[in-house]
Amino acid sequence: MxxxxxxxxxxxxxxxxxxxxxxxxxxxxxxxxxxxxxxxRALAGRAYPRVRGMFREPSWLIxxxxxxxxxxxxxxxxYRALRAPExxxxxxxxxxxxxAFWLNVVWSMAGQLYWEKSQGNLxxxxxxxxxxxxxxxGMAAGGLMMTSTRALAVLVVSSAVFGVQFGVQDWGLLVVVxxxxxxxxxxxxxxxxxxxxxxGREAFHLTNLMIEPVYFVSGLNFPVARLGALxxxxxxxxPFAVGLxxxxxxxxxxxxxxxGTPPPGVEALILAVMTVVxxxxxxxxxxxxxxxxxxxxxxxxxxx
Amino acid sequence: xxxAIRVEGLRRVYAMKPKPVVALDGVDLEVAxxxxxGLLGPNGAGKTTLIKILTTLLLxxxxxxxxxxxxxxxxxxxxxxxxxxxxxxxxxxYGILTVREQLWMFSQFYGLGxxxxxxxxxxxxxxxxxxxxxxxxxxxxxxxxxxxxxxxxGLLNDPxxxxxxxxxxxxxxAAARSVRELVLEWKAAVAGRTVLLTTHYMAExxxxxxxxxxxxxxxxxxxxxxxxxxxxxxRESIFRLEVDRLDGGAGSLGGxxxxxxxxxxxxxxxxxxxxxxNLVLQEDAALGGVVTALAGLRSQILALRKSEPTxxxxxxxxxxxxxxxxxxxxxxxxxxxxxxxxxTPDGTDAAGQGSR
Numbered sequence: 001m002x003x004x005x006x007x008x009x010x011x012x013x014x015x016x017x018x019x020x021x022x023x024x025x026x027x028x029x030x031x032x033x034x035x036x037x038x039x040x041r042a043l044a045g046r047a048y049p050r051v052r053g054m055f056r057e058p059s060w061l062i063x064x065x066x067x068x069x070x071x072x073x074x075x076x077x078x079y080r081a082l083r084a085p086e087x088x089x090x091x092x093x094x095x096x097x098x099x100a101f102w103l104n105v106v107w108s109m110a111g112q113l114y115w116e117k118s119q120g121n122l123x124x125x126x127x128x129x130x131x132x133x134x135x136x137x138g139m140a141a142g143g144l145m146m147t148s149t150r151a152l153a154v155l156v157v158s159s160a161v162f163g164v165q166f167g168v169q170d171w172g173l174l175v176v177v178x179x180x181x182x183x184x185x186x187x188x189x190x191x192x193x194x195x196x197x198x199x200g201r202e203a204f205h206l207t208n209l210m211i212e213p214v215y216f217v218s219g220l221n222f223p224v225a226r227l228g229a230l231x232x233x234x235x236x237x238x239p240f241a242v243g244l245x246x247x248x249x250x251x252x253x254x255x256x257x258x259x260g261t262p263p264p265g266v267e268a269l270i271l272a273v274m275t276v277v278x279x280x281x282x283x284x285x286x287x288x289x290x291x292x293x294x295x296x297x298x299x300x301x302x303x304x
Numbered sequence: 305x306x307x308a309i310r311v312e313g314l315r316r317v318y319a320m321k322p323k324p325v326v327a328l329d330g331v332d333l334e335v336a337x338x339x340x341x342g343l344l345g346p347n348g349a350g351k352t353t354l355i356k357i358l359t360t361l362l363l364x365x366x367x368x369x370x371x372x373x374x375x376x377x378x379x380x381x382x383x384x385x386x387x388x389x390x391x392x393x394x395x396x397x398y399g400i401l402t403v404r405e406q407l408w409m410f411s412q413f414y415g416l417g418x419x420x421x422x423x424x425x426x427x428x429x430x431x432x433x434x435x436x437x438x439x440x441x442x443x444x445x446x447x448x449x450x451x452x453x454x455x456x457x458g459l460l461n462d463p464x465x466x467x468x469x470x471x472x473x474x475x476x477x478a479a480a481r482s483v484r485e486l487v488l489e490w491k492a493a494v495a496g497r498t499v500l501l502t503t504h505y506m507a508e509x510x511x512x513x514x515x516x517x518x519x520x521x522x523x524x525x526x527x528x529x530x531x532x533x534x535x536x537x538x539r540e541s542i543f544r545l546e547v548d549r550l551d552g553g554a555g556s557l558g559g560x561x562x563x564x565x566x567x568x569x570x571x572x573x574x575x576x577x578x579x580x581x582n583l584v585l586q587e588d589a590a591l592g593g594v595v596t597a598l599a600g601l602r603s604q605i606l607a608l609r610k611s612e613p614t615x616x617x618x619x620x621x622x623x624x625x626x627x628x629x630x631x632x633x634x635x636x637x638x639x640x641x642x643x644x645x646x647x648t649p650d651g652t653d654a655a656g657q658g659s660r
Contacts, residue, residue: 024372119397124396124413130415294362
């Protein structure tokens with residue numbers, strides 16, 4: 001073994017050490033613990049660019065706080081001009097804050113694998129030893145952290161400007177509902193990431209198609225109960241709809257305008273089921289995508 | 305120890321319209337552990353398809369391939385733990401991260417602990433000569449710096465086998481040399497490290513590879529050490545002879561036993577201080593007769609140099625055309641970049657180099 005190389009660069013002696021065992025066959029034999037640790041580290045690694053990006057690109061303050069605040073303000077002013085019940089202002093502010101998560105899921109999560117492919121990252125992910133679910137979970141975790149900051153900023157600014165009063169009584173259930181809403185939402189995002197990769201460019205049109213209709217059926221700016229049966233269908237199928245309604249019920253307890261939908265405990269159960277279904281589906285989808293990519297010679301590779 | 309790479313009857317067909325494209329057509333190959341092996345061929349020859357199969361990114365249509373005994377179709381996880389890959393012109397990663405952060409992120413995909421990852425990244429950054437750019441955003445790197453970073457990424461997990469797909473593509477002379485030195489240094493440091501290099505740079509393959517396979521239209525046409533391959537085309541001995549005078553011109557040597565041809569390479573006129581003759585001999589032994597004849601002609605030998613064939617000559621002999629003549633569309637759909645002329649890693653046009 002040599003410890004210094006022909007280039008004589010500092011640190012070149014590091015080439016003499018190998019961390020991967022005495023021979024390749026031994027080195028390829030990983031314990032369950034090593035596999036689990038690698039997957040966790042890959043998750044953290046993939047979340048890292050999103051978290052760093054949040055601090056490195058301050059322009060998000062304009063796009064992610066000011067613009068949503070203006071959109072929320074428009075609805076608040078309309079409701080006040082129409083002399084609608086003051087609770088509507090709180091519903092709109094909460095909807096505006098939570099919509100950041102839905103936008104992050106449909107834009108950043110769903111299209112991410114497609115973007116990774118065009119950058120040439122996807123084949124490096126496929127060729128690395130970690131589970132691809134770690135990459136998806138890392139994307140979700142990074143997106144969740146980034147968006148939580150934005151949603152909180154919108155919530156604080158809007159509440160302060162419009163004087164919204166919150167009356168949370170069951171903080172424990174609120175935290176559970178919020179976390180389940182996020183796991184269900186990002187589970188859906190992970191599933192869509194694989195599907196969007198498969199569908200390619202058309203997926204972006206689908207994203208556009210999903211934003212306004214989902215906002216409407218989820219009751220972004222009004223209680224979803226006002227939609228009757230359509231609102232019930234949305235609660236049964238769309239994590240954003242059920243999560244938003246549950247959070248509204250817990251933040252504004254006793255608001256009569258919210259009556260007509262299942263209680264928050266039941267909606268928490270719906271979110272839990274959605275989390276399981278979407279996460280399992282995401283795992284199945286990404287495995288199927290990898291299998292198809294290897295068989296077809298497409299999807300993962302940039303030039304094809 | 306099983307071979308580092310074993311490929312048997314490998315065939316890959318892409319279902320494309322209007323007709324399927326055969327990228328690999330019955331490839332057989334074996335690379336020993338510790339070997340530096342090169343795949344030499346033009347764009348569209350099937351090199352990239354072969355590398356994608358060996359790195360578990362593609363399944364073969366038929367045939368088998370294994371890495372250190374692990375089947376590429378079924379033992380993907382085990383292969384991915386001991387290999388890495390770097391491609392030329394790679395734009396992977398995230399421009400918003402610094403070089404250091406980007407490499408750390410990739411280190412996590414290979415299971416390095418956080419601190420271990422940062423330490424390894426710092427060492428590799430120094431080793432590839434990117435110390436000054438370590439805190440620079442990836443989006444601001446030059447092509448050469450970016451490729452050095454990619455090389456560092458490829459070495460993060462200390463792979464037992466490293467796949468290099470046109471690693472010096474588009475690099476300037478200094479950057480290409482730096483990448484080649486780095487790979488050689490890394491490989492030499494531990495016995496058993498194996499490298500598979502694809503390239504269409506003749507000089508690069510000649511300089512780096514212990515053995516080379518020449519690939520065209522999905523088939524391996526020949527393989528062996530660079531010297532063995534060159535011997536395949538060197539049926540005659542070629543010498544470049546410089547003498548102070550040659551009465552009677554080249555014709556005075558052309559009729560000697562064993563001399564196939566003799567031609568003046570430089571005509572300096574009657575006042576020239578030296579005369580250069582290109583000699584083609586049936587075998588080296590015929591040179592003795594030439595020397596004797598020159599003594600009889602009172603010519604003093606100033607220089608005598610034997611001309612070696614190049615890999616370009618080998619390729620032309622085997623394929624019937626030069627490497628610069630693209631076959632995209634007949635092979636693997638191209639390697640992502642179309643190169644119209646053959647250029648050596650040092651940036652010079654190789655067309656005609658060493659041509660006979």
